[in-house]
Amino acid sequence: MTAQPRRAGSVGVVDLARDLGVSTATVSRALNGSTAVRPELAERIRAYAESRGYVANRLARALSANTSRAFVGFVIPYVDTPAYSAVAAECARLLSTDGTQMILTVTGNDPEQELRQLRELVASRIAGLVISPTTGVLDETRRLLGGLPVVELHRASGIEAPGVFSDDEQVMVESVLHLAALGHTSIGYLGTPEELSNGAVRLRGIRRGMVLAGLDPERMETRLVEPTKENGYAAAESLLTTGITALVVGGGSLSVGTAQAVWADGRRVPEDLSLVVYGDPQWFALANPPLTTIQVDYAGLARRAAELLIEGLDARHSGAAGPSPGAHLVAPRLLPAGSTAPPQN
Amino acid sequence: MTAQPRRAGSVGVVDLARDLGVSTATVSRALNGSTAVRPELAERIRAYAESRGYVANRLARALSANTSRAFVGFVIPYVDTPAYSAVAAECARLLSTDGTQMILTVTGNDPEQELRQLRELVASRIAGLVISPTTGVLDETRRLLGGLPVVELHRASGIEAPGVFSDDEQVMVESVLHLAALGHTSIGYLGTPEELSNGAVRLRGIRRGMVLAGLDPERMETRLVEPTKENGYAAAESLLTTGITALVVGGGSLSVGTAQAVWADGRRVPEDLSLVVYGDPQWFALANPPLTTIQVDYAGLARRAAELLIEGLDARHSGAAGPSPGAHLVAPRLLPAGSTAPPQN
DNA sequence: ATGAAAGCGCTAACAA
């Protein structure tokens, strides 16, 4: 029999080393695939480790190596929308193939909270992180982010880092043109404020679409509000009084609120109002008629974010340049359905 | 000037101790609120640490203490449903107030993967975890879970641990009675297999409801399938050929698939078919008419899970008993809307 | 190719 490890069920390198009559250094080397160990010995060590069910203590490993990709962070502002929670979960899935564990934190869109969380993540020696920044990122936060491989998601905070965003400008252009082609000239837009980087992008797309459609963007009924369902409901109610015949919504929660406001108002879709919503078509397909949706590729965003993060970690390790710090766009799709049709007047 | 810390931007206990002319032990004690340090000194140490922007290395701390609540795990099978991803995110939010970071992992409902993830979590010396077990939990997995404070979520795997579940039996009874009271006698049920603990619970509720309604559960059209949207669509299609006048769905993804199948079939709701779906009413409210929904309290589930986990951690620390290992139920609500009405024949 | 030994940054005995 071999000696009992101190902590029940936990085998360590010293146990392996003792049992095999080699040094802990050799064990470590074998386990980490160092070439500096006789292949046959290495194999024997690995086999024994396996048989003993050895799993390295990630804490000790990371602490010792002082640089490891044991952990990465994922920082999101909200929990109740798939844009964040589903993307986070998908990212965790993808990262696990890299042997990396993902620590998830939620800021509530509060910059102070964000800083606190980030400090704690750094205290856990994360190798890098994906973040959807709050609206008012603090300077200190920015400084901390400067020291790590960072990937921004959905929102940009002005730091020098690669960011993964839905390519909304183009699809917004397309949405407006779609409606214009159907004959609409009174088109409204409900979106998020320009202070949110993605809000600005979407609005720009909308305006460009108006121009391309030969319509005046200045005269378009526009509402820009913080992205909550309630705000969407209220803003939509207000828009419905303006005589528009078509409405584009730029935001997932806003879309839910809008749909509810439209039903509540008794407005028939698409007879009285053509409607283009934004988000996960899985849900909007439930509406009757199914809603024409700007389908965001959440899985694609998660994949790209995971890839960029891993690239960043690799670069940090090898001293290379890392992924280009700018927008990495994932194309959404305009999914035409029954909620858009020619105006009926 | 104080000496430069080795690693840029990182102050350690030794730095603080040196600068203050005390020992690292005293610093550690002060920072951890030990009573065994002169209050005035403690305060001075804390103030200085604060001023230097000291944040303890969580890895070192956890490694040294050999028992800490630096990390907990959260293990889910799927990413694309709010039942998992939103609950996970909310839990992360709640745990952070406890100073605990949450590592999120996804199993893809694969028992092997689940075991691998769990091993890695243990390797990160997690203090405990919340898990939605896969359908075929491996023995080794069970053994590992036995060594930790565990809280089960949504699904039970037969281990001795507290679990947080939606109290679906009661609401299923209620759903059937609701339909029966409207005059339906041909009621169908589409749910998840009995192998899934929550599938069994729901089916039991449905059957009890049938009995209470004076209907024969044996003659009820029933389909039990793995919870995916596609399966829901297919099963619903099949159910629509059976002449039922009302349908209860027990599962979020199944509900989405069902709704789509019903629309595709051209069935009018509620004239041709009364429909009760399951999940987040936010989305089902979009349907026209809005769907009568079994509203699961995801936030409530997350809260309860976080509470139980923390209780478990506290108990482990203090040697107390810990939360009672059984079902902790969170009540869902039947939210009547426009998709249920008396049968029209 | 291998081993001895020095840490990684912290906490916790044990002394004083």
Added chain:
DNA sequence: TTGTTAGCGCTTTCAT
């Protein structure tokens, strides 16, 4: 009340 000294379990020089 405070300091000294071992570790926690691993990786990594530096010798050999």
